[in-house]
Amino acid sequence: MPTSTPKITPAARRAFLRGMRGAAPFILVIAPFGLLFGVIGTEAGLNIAQVMGFTVLVIAGAAQFTAVQLMVDNAPTVIVLATALAVNLRMAMYSASLVPHLGRAPLWQRALVAYGLVDQSYAVSILEFERTAMPLPERFAFFMGSFLVISPFWYAATLVGAQVGTAIPDSFALDFAIPITFLALIAPALRTLPHIVAALVSTLAALALAGLPYGTGLLLAAVTAMAAGAATELAMERRA
Amino acid sequence: MTGFSDAHVWLVIAGLGIGTYLIRFSFLGLVGDRPLPGWLLRLLRYTPVAVMPGLVAPLILWPQATGGQPDPARLAAAAVTLGVGLWTRNVVGAVAAGLVTLYGMLALLG
Numbered sequence: 030m031p032t033s034t035p036k037i038t039p040a041a042r043r044a045f046l047r048g049m050r051g052a053a054p055f056i057l058v059i060a061p062f063g064l065l066f067g068v069i070g071t072e073a074g075l076n077i078a079q080v081m082g083f084t085v086l087v088i089a090g091a092a093q094f095t096a097v098q099l100m101v102d103n104a105p106t107v108i109v110l111a112t113a114l115a116v117n118l119r120m121a122m123y124s125a126s127l128v129p130h131l132g133r134a135p136l137w138q139r140a141l142v143a144y145g146l147v148d149q150s151y152a153v154s155i156l157e158f159e160r161t162a163m164p165l166p167e168r169f170a171f172f173m174g175s176f177l178v179i180s181p182f183w184y185a186a187t188l189v190g191a192q193v194g195t196a197i198p199d200s201f202a203l204d205f206a207i208p209i210t211f212l213a214l215i216a217p218a219l220r221t222l223p224h225i226v227a228a229l230v231s232t233l234a235a236l237a238l239a240g241l242p243y244g245t246g247l248l249l250a251a252v253t254a255m256a257a258g259a260a261t262e263l264a265m266e267r268r269a
Numbered sequence: 270m271t272g273f274s275d276a277h278v279w280l281v282i283a284g285l286g287i288g289t290y291l292i293r294f295s296f297l298g299l300v301g302d303r304p305l306p307g308w309l310l311r312l313l314r315y316t317p318v319a320v321m322p323g324l325v326a327p328l329i330l331w332p333q334a335t336g337g338q339p340d341p342a343r344l345a346a347a348a349v350t351l352g353v354g355l356w357t358r359n360v361v362g363a364v365a366a367g368l369v370t371l372y373g374m375l376a377l378l379g
Contacts, residue, residue: 054360054361074273079278079279087282087285100281106277106281106284109281109285110281113285114285117289121293124294124295124298125296125297125300125305126313126317128305129305129310129313132297132300132301133301136298139297140294146293146297148324152321155316156317202342202343202371205332205343205346207328208325208343209364209367212325212347212350213354213360215321215322216355217358217360219355224315224318228319228322231322231323234323235322239327247323250319251316251320252319254315254322255312255313255315255316258319259312259314262311262314
């Protein structure tokens with residue numbers, strides 16, 4: 030049976046580059062965050078292979094910090110795993126919301142997308158998919174572009190942090206690069222009343238539930254906000 | 270790391286790596302091209318605007334860098350980023366405006 034080499038069309042190539050461009054601002058977030066994980070992980074007593082094991086195999090910053098902190102606190106392994114995985118549960122929502130856009134892709138492509146499904150690649154891609162109609166191969170190419178532009182910085186920054194042992198000083202205020210990049214990305218997506226309602230409910234609920242452990246507050250806030258957005262959409266349809 | 274052997278650390282890495290991958294793969298991998306019900310699609314349409322604001326709101330209001338105290342420079346930077354993003358729909362422009370505001374205010378307020 031002849032094997033067909035997947036052809037990369039010029040359109041897919043352009044989509045890949047647009048994905049890279051879209052996610053590039055997030056390098057600003059990824060690099061300091063990776064650096065910090067390298068430093069914290071090493072200080073906690075992990076060797077370089079273990080630090081990189083976390084960064085390459087888990088590839089989820091917040092969960093990695095949580096796991097290392099709990100290990101330092103001598104929490105039981107089951108608690109470490111359950112807590113860090115709870116922090117990542119929002120990614121199941123990401124996965125579900127990508128089904129309409131990438132569900133028809135071949136299994137190997139979906140398997141790759143799953144590995145690269147981090148906050149930044151997800152946010153950039155889903156907002157682009159909602160804004161612009163494009164064929165499936167271009168959607169896949171766009172996603173991979175958005176992931177591949179940030180992941181090398183994540184790996185490399187972690188490695189540098191583990192080797193050098195110094196993070197970027199707090200005075201650079203790079204902690205705030207996370208809110209700024211996500212706000213900049215989400216603002217243009219607030220284009221209809223249901224979207225605005227969902228964002229407001231998400232904000233208020235997340236603040237009200239901030240005391241809940243392990244990111245469960247964010248999960249509840251997100252589900253509530255999705256329901257609020259959908260309900261607003263339904264109410265507007267009924268009135269129209 | 271007190272009381273943790275190498276093998277133990279690798280166990281956590283493997284468990285967390287596999288578990289996280291399965292969470293990410295879940296719907297995308299298992300549902301695939303089967304159609305989702307309309308009500309679920311309607312909910313999922315709002316996933317990004319339902320998750321991202323909640324993700325950043327506590328970071329904006331209670332930044333760790335200031336010990337959880339609301340900080341005028343960071344609040345102003347967030348407001349400018351959101352405003353420029355809404356107005357221009359330009360992500361890079363909004364990031365730049367937010368950073369300029371942040372560093373400007375931090376320099377100004379010392």
